[in-house]
Amino acid sequence: MIKIAVTGASGRMGQTIIESINQSDGVELGIALDKGDDLGAVLGRFDVLIDFTRPAATLDYLAICVSANKAVVIGTTGFDDARLAVINNVAKQIPVVFAPNMSIGVNLSLKLLDMAARVIGSDADIEIVEAHHRHKVDAPSGTALKMGEVVANALGRDLSKCAVYGREGIEKPRDRETIGFSTIRGGDVVGEHTVSFFMEGERVEITHKASSRMTFANGAVRAANWLKGKSAGLYSMQDVLEVS
The missing domain is CATH 3.30.360.10 (Dihydrodipicolinate Reductase; domain 2)
Structure with a gap:
């Protein structure tokens, strides 16, 4: 069973992701976090992080996940070139699914x-x-x-x-x-x-x-499940769906 951490858990997308996890096989909610919660204090409670927050917060979460060798699914958008470069470098150390749309x-x-x-x-x-x-x-x-x-x-x-x-x-x-x-x-x-x-x-x-955020949430949970056993690298949803 893959344990998933969800950031921005009280937001609309976070709530939808949690609902999707609860409806999906092979995964369970490890921890739900909101702004101000310490991801580093709960590293033992999850295998994969799903993040749909803001660019600055995403990079903070990534730094913690790298230190703990945790896989990450990123649905956050709005990154500038410098922040995209950080994600690319992080993906050399841990497996990351990064897609502007998980549908x-x-x-x-x-x-x-x-x-x-x-x-x-x-x-x-x-x-x-x-x-x-x-x-x-x-x-x-x-x-x-x-x-x-x-x-x-x-x-x-x-x-x-x-x-x-x-x-x-x-x-x-x-x-x-x-x-x-x-x-x-x-x-x-x-x-x-x-x-x-x-x-x-x-x-x-x-x-x-x-017509529903659930389509993005289901894709993110599918990506989290797909990451099990994957080596470090930057993956897309087309990789997850095997349509690349």
Whole structure:
């Protein structure tokens, strides 16, 4: 039986993860932690940590897990390049599943996006639109950025150079080499992402809509279970689902 520690346990995502653990086979809740609780004091109570908090807190938890050789599942988003580098270095010492979205459907969508981009090639204007609840603080979402990265890589582009975040005022005609991002925040939207490939006379859209946080929680718990016996390394949900 794999014992799981859950951070941010009183939050909406934390509560959903705990519910998923309680409904899943092969795992059990080892410890639930909130801000201010000392992870280092309960190292004997868990095998894998699931963290969906904030970047700074995630790095603090990672440092403790490295010292105790504990596996980690990271669903936190909003990391800058420096913090991403820390995660990469940590994964050389312990097994880490790091994904901007733990949903099975989203990770299938990433596979479809890679296929669509390779087939359509550079014959389309590509736009990504994402919507989330009013409490989400990072924009665009980590999932939208991952979708853009998959498409850019398939087309041999560098997303950091071709991404356009929002459009305002009078601009030059659209550059087909760019990938556009638009963000919507409002209400209680769990998460919606659409990638559109606009061609002359037709349009291809790949959309994923989440109606419950349970889809992310179930994926995170599945990832925690999958980590059992894995060696140090940085893994994605596509590795977990064996669709990479």
